[in-house]
Amino acid sequence: MNSDIDKILFNKEEISKKTQKLANQIDCDYGDEEIVTVGILRGALFFMADLLRILNVKLLTDVMVVSSYDESDIVSSGKVIIQKDVSIDIRNRDVLIVEDIVDTGLTLYHVKQHLLDNGAKSVKICTLLDKPTNRKVEITSDYNGFIIPNNFVVGYGLGYANRYRNLDYIGILKPEVYQSKENES
Numbered sequence: 206m207n208s209d210i211d212k213i214l215f216n217k218e219e220i221s222k223k224t225q226k227l228a229n230q231i232d233c234d235y236g237d238e239e240i241v242t243v244g245i246l247r248g249a250l251f252f253m254a255d256l257l258r259i260l261n262v263k264l265l266t267d268v269m270v271v272s273s274y275d276e277s278d279i280v281s282s283g284k285v286i287i288q289k290d291v292s293i294d295i296r297n298r299d300v301l302i303v304e305d306i307v308d309t310g311l312t313l314y315h316v317k318q319h320l321l322d323n324g325a326k327s328v329k330i331c332t333l334l335d336k337p338t339n340r341k342v343e344i345t346s347d348y349n350g351f352i353i354p355n356n357f358v359v360g361y362g363l364g365y366a367n368r369y370r371n372l373d374y375i376g377i378l379k380p381e382v383y384q385s386k387e388n389e390s
């Protein structure tokens with residue numbers, strides 16, 4: 206285990222099992238419809254890759270790059286910036302957003318609204334993690350994997366200052382890792 210990690214919350218097998226469960230629900234709900242999946246990078250990188258490969262529903266794949274956190278911060282800046290928009294024409298399409306985590310909800314709130322404003326017929330949300338404690342806007346995930354406590358989690362796509370994203374598990378970051386950074390600046 207990486208020495209900056211306090212505790213593993215979900216290991217590779219648990220993530221994979223949950224992802225399969227979510228895929229089954231999505232397949233079941235959409236049936237024969239063709240959907241557009243929009244993965245929200247960078248955090249959703251691995252979840253999106255793993256989920257999409259086991260979905261049976263017909264789909265077009267796109268990504269957005271969205272960020273709301275300043276690089277070395279553990280709290281959301283509250284400003285949601287779309288660094289790259291969808292490239293596919295989503296008008297009259299059923300869109301499924303694939304995201305790693307819903308925390309304050311600001312990212313998904315803005316992204317969902319943006320996709321609806323651009324003419325999507327429907328927009329649903331699939332998240333691997335939900336941290337309900339810090340919610341600032343009302344937004345619910347249609348398909349969620351795990352509800353987690355109010356700890357700063359990294360791994361499986363989730364990063365802190367862009368580190369730890371490549372861990373194949375999701376773990377709680379030791380507070381001293383970000384506390385020592387705060388003291389430096």
Ligand code: PRP
Pocket residue numbers: 245246247248249271272273274281304305306307308309310311312313363364
């Ligand atoms: C993280 C995470 C979600 C968002 C959730 O992304 O990947 O997209 O924050 O937080 P919220 O519900 O409070 O908006 P971040 O902006 O850090 O960028 P990243 O995906 O590149 O890590």
Ligand code: MN
Pocket residue numbers: 245246247248249271272312
């Ligand atoms: Mn993100």
